Amino acid sequence: MADINTVATQFTDFYYTSFDRDRASLGPLYRPESMLTFEGTQHQGTSSIVEKLQSLPFQSVQHKVTTLDAQPSTNAGAIIVSVTGLLVVDGSENPLQFSQVFQLVPTGGTYFIFNDIFRLNYGA
């Protein structure tokens, strides 16, 4: 198995590229047991999560990863990924800071998202 930093980098590259291009395409990364907490609202299961992501009120969005850290989780092969970065919404000149946490669980040579927690970070 590839080392976890490589997996985390490949995953986040794929996730944010897909998110920024077509949020509906993220569906296959989730499962019925997957959880998303987005700005404090909770969603479980692929359809509920994709519906939430598609409902977000912006036309265009671009994620820029600033930091990416990964650690092995308790279950064999599962990975905790912590991301911080900037979100450029609708071409704004004032990017928003965000934090996002994933737990990736291996399945048949790839991974699905078990945990997903997203927060914007507002200044002091």
Next chain:
Amino acid sequence: MADINTVATQFTDFYYTSFDRDRASLGPLYRPESMLTFEGTQHQGTSSIVEKLQSLPFQSVQHKVTTLDAQPSTNAGAIIVSVTGLLVVDGSENPLQFSQVFQLVPTGGTYFIFNDIFRLNYGA
């Protein structure tokens, strides 16, 4: 078992109060298998983690939690906790934003920290 938001709140209250008062007192929350990634540097095991926390170059520090989210992890009873907040270092008037992720694993009526990832968030 208490609900996970209650556990996450009690844990973070205890963790940051202890951190801000006496970092050495955090040792019992970690185990030999615990991992800390602090600003990109990796540490494993209680003594290595506590040594890192004690070596941080500030006299006084205060954590102020802004957001706290929790989700059940894959293993029964384990919890993923995602925190964002502000760090007041040595009484500075310019608090730093931080993001921190924990995975808490139940053990004998309490929890220990399996994963711990800390990052400061710098502005755009």
